[in-house]
Amino acid sequence: MxxxxxxxxxxxxxxxxxxxxxxxxxxxxxxxxxxxxxxxxxxxxxxxxxxxxxxxxxxxxxxxxxxxxxxxxxxxxxxxxxxxxxxxxxxxxxxxxxxxxxxxxxxxxxxxxxxxxxxxxxxxxxxxxxxxxxxxxxxxxxxxxxxxxxxxxxxxxxxxxxxxxxxxxxxxxxxxxxxxxxxxxxxxxxxxxxxxxxxxxxxxxxxxxxxxxxxxxxVEKPPEERPAIRQGVLFLEDEQKTAFLKTFFGRSPKTRSIVFVRTKAEADVLAATLKKARLAVAPLHGDLTQDKRTSTVASFGSGRLFVLVATDVAARGLDIASVAQVINYDVPELPETYLHRIGRTGRAGQKGSALTLCSGAERKLLRQVEVGAHVKLRVLSTEQALPPVTAQTARQGKPRPTRT
Missing domain, CATH: 3.40.50.300 (P-loop containing nucleotide triphosphate hydrolases)
Incomplete structure (x- = not known):
């Protein structure tokens, strides 16, 4: 009983x-x-x-x-x-x-x-x-x-x-x-x-x-209650990461996602870059006013925004059940930070995915995360890490015909 x-x-x-x-x-x-x-x-x-x-x-x-x-x-x-x-x-x-x-x-x-x-x-x-x-x-x-x-x-x-x-x-x-x-x-x-x-x-x-x-x-969740979070790592150099995200969200522009970065400045720059790619995206970090942070989280929860580019201010306390994926743009410096970040997805029994982008200079940090968090991340190719191409995204990717 x-x-x-x-x-x-x-x-x-x-x-x-x-x-x-x-x-x-x-x-x-x-x-x-x-x-x-x-x-x-x-x-x-x-x-x-x-x-x-x-x-x-x-x-x-x-x-x-x-x-x-x-x-x-x-x-x-x-x-x-x-x-x-x-x-x-x-x-x-x-x-x-x-x-x-x-x-x-x-x-x-x-x-x-x-x-x-x-x-x-x-x-x-x-x-x-x-x-x-x-x-x-x-x-x-x-x-x-x-x-x-x-x-x-x-x-x-x-x-x-x-x-x-x-x-x-x-x-x-x-x-x-x-x-x-x-x-x-x-x-x-x-x-x-x-x-x-x-x-x-x-x-x-x-x-x-x-x-x-x-x-x-x-206390741990019983195995049958643990969220199915697919965890993987893609090895990319820093200058390749932004281009990868554009392609990633070009294929899944309306999948609720959080991209974690290390600094506030990085959050602002990356959010602005993705916004230019016509994505519903906003930054979230400690330098924003409380009203702005509250409205950003509300928009994300309601579906007016689909992507948050956040510092670790969002790694704790952000409880939105339908976050489908977390992307670590930077490898976190501590295993505890990694666990809190990926804990934003796979909530309320739903499935989720966590992808970490790792440069050559971050491989030591990645090893520390894997050892400290007791995980072994699956190494992915670029195509494995990207969402599958659907009929809709294929049509969106075709060039528009020019007028003659």
Whole structure:
């Protein structure tokens, strides 16, 4: 018999909200994490992308917040703006704020405050001040949160629950100093939950010093539930890669795809080049305004855009079920980055493909990725890597007749 959310110890109302949100039964990570989280235990959890990690901590944390006798703050720290918004969406679904409302699924009412750069700072400040002393949920990137702590706008003295999602990224050189500074402002003892799809040994060592007798969870998708992601590599020199992409998308211009590049400048240049080839494409990176990033992701999800040229800002937190393919224009520098990138395809049980373009200078990086990610990429010829020619693309490729 399949497990149900009732068996995890969640309140009947939250079980109803989960079902209303389309979570018919708990995933393996939810089934493993919810009971110890309800008991107040610290957790170190590793589970692949697309396995329901956010709900695995959102549901038990909401259960504890709603039953708290005194005002409490739940802090969820994540590395990117996109992940802030995606996490807030899951929390709202878990509180019953989406879907049809019935007497048995009356929404819970807790304020959710999203804190990240690129958005209206004054508006975020007002929300913080208005909810100080109330039970609330803060979902924040480290930089913006630390900004509000420094100005005295954000009081974390009542924060006895901390979640660090994508915790491996929070302890990279990019965020570690800010993350550790924020931890100094949190009271102890507290409940700490760390979730990630990947957790290198060095990160796990750092996290182990921040938790108390944690429950360690490592969950993989069962073989029958693992998405079929075809993974391959095409050896091309750097000057050949753009021409290959033009041919690739010329054959499949309306297949939703993400092309990952290493730098923001590279994203802008490549997107502009592909746009000149009459492709529905846009860049996505951290230098864009939040409004622009939000509208770009919305257009991509709705089908107005078919290709995103993105930095690794999109490797975490971008949850669009119908991404058919991921192309690594540059070989990623870390195995963890590779796994997060390809995790954008093959979601929700759908098939996907991941193609890495590798120059001669990147072969050492490729080997590091294969060893660290425990994969062996199939070496493809150019024709094997390209989508098949259809009748429609063949007609599109024929030269137009000239007038005489």
């Amino acid at each position: 399949s497990a149900s959310f009732k068996e995890t110890g969640l309140s009947p109302a939250l079980c109803a909200h989960a079902q209303q949100a389309g979570m018919v039964q708990p995933t393996p990570i939810q089934l493993a994490a919810i009971p110890p989280a309800l008991e107040g235990r610290d957790i170190l959890a590793i589970a692949p992308t697309g396995t329901g990690k956010t709900a695995a901590y959102a549901l038990p944390m909401l259960h504890r917040l709603l039953k708290a006798r005194k005002p409490r703050t739940l802090l969820v720290m994540v590395p990117t703006r996109e992940l802030v918004l995606q996490t807030a969406k899951v929390f709202r679904a878990c509180m019953g704020e989406s879907g049809k409302k019935t007497a048995s699924t009356k929404p819970a009412s807790l304020p959710i405050i999203c804190l990240f750069g690129g958005a209206d700072r004054d508006e975020q400040s007002d929300e913080l001040l208005q909810t100080n002393g109330m039970t609330r949920i803060l979902i924040a990137t480290p930089g913006r949160l630390l900004d509000f702590i420094g100005t005295g706008t954000c009081d974390l003295s009542d924060c006895f629950q901390l979640v660090m999602d994508e915790s491996d990224r929070l302890f990279t050189h990019e965020f570690e100093e800010e993350t550790r500074t924020i931890l100094n402002y949190l009271p102890t003892p507290r409940q700490t939950l760390a979730f990630s799809a990947t957790m290198p040994p060095a990160c796990k060592t750092m996290l182990a010093a921040l938790v108390y007798k944690p429950v360690e969870l490592s």
